[in-house]
Amino acid sequence: MLLSKGQPPEDGIEYYGEGTEKGQCGVHIARIKESHDGLFKCTLATTDSRTEAQASVRIIVAKPPNNPELHTSPGSYGRYIYRKGEKLEVSCNAPSGRPAANVSLYLDDEPIGNEDRHIIFDTNVDDHSLAVQNASRSLDWTDNGKVLRCVASHIALDQPKNTTMQLQVYYPPQPQPPIERFGFVIGRQGVVNVTVYANPRPTFLWRVDNEKINAGLPDESNRLETSTAVDLGKGAWSVILTIDSVQKSDTEKEYILEARNEEGAFEYHIILSTATEPAGVDLDAGSIIGIVVGALVLILIVFIIIFARATGRWCFAARRRGDEEAASGVGAGSEAHITPGDEDEEDHEDPHIIDEKIPQGGQENPIHASTEYINGNTDMKEPKKDEKTDTPV
DSSP, X not given: OOOOTTOOOBXXXXXXXXXXXXXOOEEEESSOXXXXXXXXXXXXXXXXXXXXXXXXXXXXOOBOOOOOEEEEOOBTTBSSXXXXXXXXXXXXXXXXXXXXXXXXXXXXXXXXXXXXXXXOOEEXXXXXXXXXXXXXXXXXXXXXXXXXXXXXXXXXXXXXXXXXXXXXXXXOOOOOOOEEEOOOOTTSOEEEEEEEEOBSOOEEEEEETTEEXXXXXXXXXXXXXXXXXXXXXXXXXXXXXXXXXXXXXGGGSOEEEEEEETTEEEEEXXXXXXXXXXXXXXXXHHHHHHHHHHHHHHHHHHHHHXXXXXXXXXXXXXXXXXXXXXXXXXXXXXXXXXOTTOOOSSOOSOTTXXXXXXXXXXXXXXXXXXXXXXXXXXXXXXXXXXXXXXXXX
């Protein structure tokens, strides 16, 4: 197609630029079509020469890929049915995209395949690319019922394309610790509800002491009745035992619920109580870590206080110096401790008689009575007027 400045457009294509005389060779396309994908060449020749100058550019017209394709390895029980612990291999591809699409694999909202990710770009004769992502995963019982998604995103798409497949994972009834049920009232109806996780659907058998009760049937006394299992979805089953009128003996019996399928079996032990359910706090990992850190900080503070007191550091330094001065008898406020039997060469007064007029420890004694200790007794005795008081020497 020959283009020059001023020519009318043809099929939406016209010359663009300031003119070939200024060396500009451009093209303006009003509306892109798929046929425009390819190599654009521009050739210029001067008026005084027969040689030509040529340049080219590759124009890619984006084309969305076809619907993504999801391929999985076969399971033990069929194409989409697997066993717990079985390895699942997945391949997700988006064909016929231009350029190649971006593909991703998800299990529900969890991305998978990041470690084993392989993106392959392949070009066929029609110049269409192929994008592929492979992944593998060891299935757990919690993967049962999850949706495997192959997602292809592309510049030519307003929103990604999806191909999905729901997984089925077979697993035995999952273990649980002994189940405690509280709040039963003597003389009233009692309901025991147990949720069991198993796939496929298990059969249930109740054992109350030595009596066996099949699910959906009453016991011999017609006081106990069991329900058939209710499917809660994704391998969860609800089984109910109803007690017509709770008696004290009912709280002393042994209740066992046996669940069994082709993958295995488990016995659930149930304990009934008329007591009120104890108040409990469900702590997440962050709360537990916070409690542990707080306890460690408290222990550290106590250790620092004990260490400071023992070594006389920081705020305990002044107190320790006071104790040392008191022990050595130096400083204001110190007292001289005299034990019975010690004698003062200059003062022959009884050291156990405290005179209210003599300041003790450098301060005025607020006690206005004196007590005489005689032979270890605290009896007070008033001396007679004519009787002299002997001071022991």
